[in-house]
Amino acid sequence: MKIMVAVKRVVDYAVKIRVKPDKTGVETQNVKMSMNPFCEIALEEALRIRESGLASEVVAVSVGPAQCVDTLRTGLAMGADRGIHVEFKDGLNPLSVAKVLRALVEAEKPGLLILGKQAIDDDCNQTGQMLAGLLKWPQGTFASKVTLDKEKRVATVDREVDGGIETVLLDLPAVITTDLRLNQPRYATLPNIMKAKSKVIKKYTPEDLNVEIKSDLEVLQVTEPPKRKAGVVVSSVNELIDKLKNEARVI
């Protein structure tokens, strides 16, 4: 079985982002970019499944501008077998990404798709669900545990839901999206980074895949969130209680 993993290049999670003065978006020039943390977890899970003998190949896919190749190289250095880069200059919304991925699924015929539950830049939490909808495949979203049964061709997925954990049984092929607690992603070692340079990254454009990119959302503006007014530091528990009672009036 082949596993396909979608990875996204985003502003590093530790960066304090800056909104552009002209309100057209967020500054991404000269800002540290990394693989989306949830995508790292997705890739790690795919690698573990391959290492346990339940999958033969892990293909990493990224959709976006030329620099996405760097993200794919990171994925190859972690252990993915090969990469696919679908180049598109601008940012894409999840519907378009899901359509591109569907076209790749038709070409590559993977038995399992693993994605992160959300990208930490747009915070959409949509692509995996949309892809499953387009493919009419089962979806195991917000996964904190995945167990495959190769004979029965099913996946058992523990999902992190509002009230706790829910376990679902999915017929393969299926789409799984990863929550933070699924695993601890590995670091790429130097020898593996060197090896990754010789691994293949195949290039496509959306046109090659016959995917029409829809842009049905027009960004009108991006602004800074409202600032909170400066707080005060109190010196004792008594003063804290006094202020909560008499100034904030919350207790």
Next chain:
Amino acid sequence: MVFNRTLGLLARQLQLAKSHSSQFSPIQRALSTSGARFNRLLVVADHNNETITPITFNAIAAAHKVGGTIDVLIITNSPDKLVPQIEGAEHVNKILVANHKLFDQLLAERLAPVIVNLHNKQAFTHITAGANSFGSNVLPRVAAKLNVQPMTGIIGINSPDTFVRPIYGGQAIQTYKSKDAVKIFTSRATAFQRVNVESGKKAPVEEVEVPNAEVEKAAALTQLVGQELSKSERPDLTSASVVVSGGRGLKSKENFDLVYKLAEKLNAAVGASRAAVDAGYVPNDMQVGQTGKMVAPDLYVAVGISGAIQHLSGMKDSKTIVAINKDPEAPIFQVADLGLEADLFKAVPELTEKISK
């Protein structure tokens, strides 16, 4: 039985169609009868076949902000339990019930076809639900089937096609316009005050068709096989007016008792940072933050939480934020209204003891 009701519904729709000019689609009819601003909204109710989840009432409030008629869809195997909990809710035009025994399991694969099918018949202008694990799981699947780009976690509605939402974990706020014929969005509970559930009126109930073949096919592909829900005597985290959260500074699961005791005194819900969840002090459904729950209580007390960007994005809309931390450099102090720089192991028991007086 269901068949008869469906026939009845069809007959009513036919009558309706006759009373209007039948060459128009439902949207055009709506436009022609009530002017260009007429919207038909569908709110998909979240529930567990026992109780309607409160976020549904926030979602109705968000729908009301758009303006237009609001129909609430309940997909369930036990409508008799659920309908009475919602029929009195303010602003609700109609309750639509999709009833089938396979809705004993509320899985996206089974629910999505019902919503798609209903929309194809009734042409809503907006389909919405609360932005919780239910809404986030189901609505994008529906949107893909309708070839629509949905919008997650809306916090503001400027007009029927212009929406506001946080991006980058709340570090920026985006306003955008949707050009889709049907706008599909989830709304954050903390941004819309729940509607009154005892308005004195009762919304009429209508049974809607279940696309049986599709639902059965979906049920064969995905099954719910287990559930492990955490029990808590404390109020629900996302709707509590006071939240006390603990972080890595608590150092152990046992020490987290300090947080529970303070919460008890304040009748507060208990939350946690990612560090506390990862360390095993508390279960994951208590995590507050970008990838956990979003809260905006009147009072948020952060105990031993440094205040990483990802945590702040889940709580910085709280009215009053209190931070108790021994590290004066902790970023949590930058958003706290009241900061107490102290050892939590001394300050929290003292606070708990003195607070009742």
